[in-house]
Amino acid sequence: MYDPTVARLTYRALLGRRRALILFALPLLLIVISVAVRALSGVDDQVASDLLGGFALATMVPIIGVIAGTGAIGPEIDDGSVLYLLSKPVKRPTIIVTKLTVAIAVTMAFSALPTFVAGMILNGNGQQVAVAYTIASLVSSIAYAAIFLLLGTITRHAVVLGLVYALVWEALFGSLVAGARTLSVQQWSLAVAHKAADGGDLVTSDVGLPAAVILLVVVTAGATWYAGQKLRTLTLAGEE
Template identity: 40%
Template sequence: MNRTLFLLSAQAVVGRRRGLVLLLVPLALVGLAVVVRLLTSDAVGVEATVGLGYTLALPLVALLAATAVLGPEVDDGSIVYLLAKPVSRHTIARSKLAAAWLTTTVLGALPLAVAALVLDTSHPGRTLGLAAAGVVAGTVYTALFLALAALTRHAVVVGLLYTLFWEGVIGSVLSGVRWLSVGAWGREVGHAVDGLVDAGGTGLAYALVAAVVVTVGSAWFAGDRLRSFTLRGDE
């Protein structure tokens, strides 16, 4: 990882309009948790709020962070100046992944744990489990969306469709999708930390292997895509 590229990528995340949205998402989640806690102690409301944070807020933060560290450079063409530097393309990808991952962890996984603790202070172990699930799922989401940003200029649209339909609608209807669901892999890890977290249904070993393979593969693809990148009209 290149420290300078990491700092520039982190600055790109917080220095653009997306930085404001990135802050609004976790604030909205924690605020919703506070409202639900004040209005009801019903388990359904707690599960719905945590589920919303895990299946929507977390991947949304990862998507915005991953596309913020790479997408704008592709859009305005400044990526060609970066690629002209004597720095390995895979080093560039890893540096940007590190910045996006840190953002996702702080603004995605951590607020999820805070929301869970606000909703249910009697089970701190569950909060740790959800935090672990958020970190694992957030890591995979970030790498996957970074690869997507390196592949297409429409990464935000594609990422939103993936999040809403594959991880959301289809994942809740078809049980077989869990084997290819990032959210299910994270939940499996969270369940291993604390049994109160719903299991993903894939087994811990499979979840860990799948998470590592997709994360490493996506990071490698992003670097390889940058290595062969050429600026072509409306790519």
């Protein structure tokens, strides 16, 4: 279920000059802000948790997921080049799984690593804050990549819709509106992070761990399956 050629082409598309600049921008901003906050306020576990939760997990990770997930397949569908790929003897589920794997890897690399570095800068992993939010970033990267890869297969406006989801639902409603938190990838990943932080008060979630794990698996598997089904409907003539 993994094709090296498809993976290589996808990595090349995602890490091209213009897209790579966008991918580097938010992690760099996170690091710069972390350095400034540490210089101004010193070591503060609560400040570290607020910054990693409010900016890194709620904003940076989903936006990078949008770029990686939609960019893994959306442009190929838009310009018709995916039809060349579909003409090759590669099973369509294999194409989706390969592209999802690449999208997950890119999202993790550009979100989890900067989150860990920022956490170490802010409070040196005091109360396991850096590790907890890094785990949350890794977990959420999987779900976001699957969701936004699916968007890339079903609409030409995937980036716009993905950004609306990331900035409005996850960053705003998912953080502030109690009822919406249950349906937030951010909150699901925080439930896993809370466990990793030994149940501390700095990393909390409105969703219990069993429910969070089930929802993460169901959403990731469901989005991947449906993306495969949508790709199956594409014909070499480009008609659905």
